[in-house]
């Protein structure tokens with residue numbers, strides 16, 4: 090363990106900068122493990138944005154109106170752009186995007202669990218925008234204050250775009266809940282299937298989270314998984330009730346004292362299965378990605394050192 094006596098002058102200066110909430114830039118000195126943690130998280134985040142285009146991409150040709158199609162296409166393009174900002178931020182830590190993609194294909198890097206669930210009908214597109222982008226915003230607003238400059242700056246722009254995504258998703262849910270009985274049932278069915286996976290996006294409970302403690306010391310993470318999950322729950326449940334959707338949680342309680350909802354237990358077995366590659370769509374998502382930009386696809390990937 091580091092004590093002040095055995096810390097190098099560089100490490101002392103780094104810790105002092107963090108204590109003053111200074112932003113760390115790529116050319117600044119940083120501990121190797123700090124860089125490694127950032128690379129893991131930012132590349133995972135970038136992969137999530139890009140793989141996350143797949144469930145929605147499936148609906149571009151089936152959108153119910155031309156307006157809906159244009160909005161969905163623009164949203165999916167935004168997600169691709171988010172992936173690019175994030176790969177660029179991660180590249181400042183010295184790894185090529187190409188290597189990050191190889192890690193994803195080799196199963197050494199993850200992407201968000203949520204994208205291993207199928208989008209079965211148009212209401213799922215509403216639920217993805219409202220719940221998935223809604224959960225992502227809560228997490229990403231917090232990351233706007235992350236200690237690493239390129240990641241924090243990418244988050245500012247991403248959050249502005251995500252807030253439109255959340256609204257387009259909620260708009261779809263509102264329209265369906267104001268529609269006929271079959272449409273209301275589709276919206277409720279989508280809510281039932283996406284609610285719990287959206288809560289899992291925040292990661293394991295703090296007590297089981299391998300990285301939270303250290304990441305919070307380094308100010309990479311500003312709030313813990315449970316704190317952010319609770320923020321999402323308290324923000325989203327009134328939105329569900331407002332349009333007449335039920336939250337699929339028999340143990341849900343509202344605590345008058347804390348003005349906050351208590352949710353039932355999350356199915357962590359399901360979460361662990363999904364992040365180990367055994368979810369509904371893991372195989373389809375990765376094989377599609379490999380087919381399009383894998384080594385065998387013929388797609389030319391630029392290497393940093395060739396630029």
Ligand code: BYC
Pocket residue numbers: 129130133134135137138139140141142168199200201202203217221222225228289290291292293297298299300301304310314364
């Ligand atoms: N899925 O110690 P923990 C979007 C892993 S895309 C998969 O708490 P950490 C959108 C975790 O990696 C936005 N794996 O980890 C795009 C670790 O395993 P490793 C996506 C998960 O990093 C298109 C282990 O579990 N947002 O909005 O401190 C269309 C222990 O976890 C997950 C981001 O990527 C998960 N859900 O905290 C629509 C946010 N949760 O790496 C929408 C950026 C945990 O040791 N990432 N794991 O093998 C983060 O904020 C943090 O990395 C997490 C996890 C909160 C996710």
